[in-house]
Amino acid sequence: MISKTINLAGTEITLETGHLAKQADGSILIRSGDTVVLATAVATYGDEVDRGFFPLTVEYRDKFYASGKIPGGFFKREARPSDREVISARLTDRTIRPLFPKEFRNEVQVIISTLSYDGENEPDVLGVLAASTALSISNIPWSGPIGCVRIGKIDGKYTINPLSSQLDDSEMDIIVSGSEDSIVMVEGEGDFISEENFLSAIQYAHEAIKDLVQLQKELMADVGNTKREVPDAVANEPLEAAIDKLIEGKIGPLNEPKNKHDRYRDVDEFTKGIVDQLIEEYPEDEKYIRTYVGDAIALDLRQRTLNGVRADGRKSTDIRDINIDLSLLPRAHGSAVFTRGETQALVALTLGGKRDEQMLDNIEGVSYKRFMLHYNFPPFSVGEVRFLRGTSRREVGHGNLAERAIKYVLPSHDDFPYTIRIVSDILESNGSSSMATVCGGVMSLMDAGVPIKAPVAGVAMGLILENEDNHVILSDILGTEDHLGDMDFKVAGSKDGITAIQMDLKIDGLPVELLRQALEQARLGRLHILDKMTETLAEPREKISEHAPKIMRTSIPVDMIATLIGPGGKNIRGLCEKYTCEINVEEDGQVFIYGQSLDLLTECQTEISNYGMVPVVGETYRGVVDRIMDFGAFVNVTPTVSGLVHISEMRWERVRSVEDIVKMGETVEVKLMQIDDMGRYNFSMKALMPKPEGYVERESEPRDRPRSRPGGGGSNPRRSGGNNRPPRRGPRR
Secondary structure (H helix, E strand, O other), X not given: OEEEEXXXXXXXXXXXXXXXXXXXXXXXXXXXXXXXXXXXXXXXXXXXXXXXXXXXXEEEEEOHHHHOOXXXXXXXXXXXXXXHHHHHHHXXXXXXXXXXXXXXXXXXXXXXXXXXXXXXXXXXXXXXXXHHHHHHHOOOOOOOOOEEEEEEEEOOXXXXXXXXXXXXXXXXXXXXXXXXXXXXXXXXXXXXXXXXXXXXXXXXXXHHHHHHXXXXXXXXXXXXXXXXXXXXXXXXXXXXXXXXXXXXXXXXXXXXXXXXXXXXXXXXXXXXXXXXXXXXXXXOOHXXXXXXXXXXXXXXXXXXXXXXXXXXXXXXXXOOOEEEEEOOOOOOOEXXXXXXXXEEEEEEEEEEOHHHOEEEEEOOEEEEEOEEEEEEOOHHHHOOOOOOOOOOHHHHHHHHHHHHHXXXXXXXXXXXXXXXXXXXXXXXXXXXXXHHHHHHHHHHHHHOOXXXXXXXXXXXXXXXXXXXXXXXXXEOOOHHHHHHOOXXXXXXXXXXXXXXXXXXXXXXOEOHHHHHHHHHHHHHHHHHHHHHHHHHOOOOOOOXXXXXXXXXXXXXXXHHHHHHHOHHHHHHHHHHHHHOEEEEEOOOOEEEEEEOOHHHHHHHHHHHHHHHOOOOOOOEEEEEEEEEEOOEEEEEEEOOEEXXXXXXXXXXXXXOOHHHOOOOOOEEEEEEEEEOOOOOEEEEOHHHOOOOOOOOOOOOOOOOOOOOOOOOOOOOOOOOOOXXXXXXXXXXX
């Protein structure tokens, strides 16, 4: 076993190899604190087929035993990857993919497994670092190593790989990957951080990355593996000459500014025409012909863009036309259609109660999420036909990016105690549908009347780079520019700063100065989009949708929570059924009531509030007759307060029988006349009635009064003997 250790920002990180998974081409066990992650890399032999894409797969799995937990659910084993695992896998994929040689076409698989988790040292960045090291020490061709760190800003100071418990107090949570010379990948979020602060964080992180790259190089030197040879691209010179002759002077018109549909149609027809002319002479080379023609068209478009002519005729800083429609869906609680050029997102918002929160069961334990954003990318949005399967990794990643961008402007649960779900269905796509989701999501929130802190917008930036002296940064890129360009850089935020960011490269790295230019150009583009959004709707609507659940809140003493819930939840279930609502009780005694009928919610709120009510002498209450005795009736004015209405206090005239006046379960109005020394409540009904004309008050007489618990419903009347009053003369009442 060979190992190397580094102290990074006060935490030791150890890389080990030669002990576990030795049949993989590369295997690394990484430790930080008590968090342990295993990464393996394997590449196939003898299948060097041009598939039109590089066949790299990255899998990330959290083992529940890593934190001493057993998975929930019926099967009690790890199943399909969670969103957290998918996002962690994409993090590694986007970091390592650009560094494979273009000519290397073998299948490569990287598998990352969290074997131990201490709850503080996050395994996602460790997985990226372990994957880089596994590839570096293997014989797989790869131009690494790279380093990867998470950076936060706590109490005004940048912190490398902050602990999980520190992230709640951090202004930012950004993951940065890079080589010794440049940045390769960035993803993260921030609480309205400025472009300058973001850039400073990247530069600070890059210094730590350099140390991690050096550590890997030392391990590589000790292992001493030799890389496989990558075959040079074999040129078919006669065929290429024939293609060049046929396409000479004909590519330019294909790249004239036009819409996506016309461009793709013209390119397809042109390519098919070239294939038809050459297929008889070169029957085995149709794919080669198509690839060669496609590369020639893309190269011409790159040159045109560098010379200032984009695919749709815009300048490099121009944003496409924007159109926003609100309230398209009458039954949704909020909806918006955000159209930017040929990208269109239909975004709908739904408000729910506490029970609608998403329960997350992972190695960190069970938690609940009150804000969800789900992104869907159907095939018709790009004019394709394909099966509708489960949610793709791309959909999970794009949804997560948009969710991060929006969450910083949402009101707190105390101010707006709803569960919020946003769904973005992409109806058209030609560049940055995730940023259209951010804009449409914010507009749907405002349309629903959610009191957000500020509008947020997003824009995608591109780059075509020949060298540092010959490059162009593109605002609001098209799908074509994303395909032929060298960078996809998404930035979302408000006028005050950045809330989410993601950068992917197709080149080995990006100089910091180019990153600075891209950030400033993105800021200007974001402000332009925000102006268009606020022109449509400047502030959230004053009222939420009539179709959204209504909500009321009250509070009860903490020691009354168990009484409200009742044995096995009997009481609270009864209230939910009685008032057709959902009731959620917080630990501090706050009670939230959700439902559709405002009248029923008001009644429910009143009944629950009564759990904390302290009766006051002289006040009037409504109560339910709970027990009838021969000397009076016990009335429950709240679920916790019961008192006696003596038979003599029911009417001004003589009452012969209690049941002549009240019945069991009847609601009556009573006035609290006295709270005796034992805390018992004496109510009166006649005190709320006008005194009859000529009424003469009789001399007061002692009354029977049952023993009762303070605030309770009383007990049986006193038996004979003891302190019972003496017998009266005359007929018994």
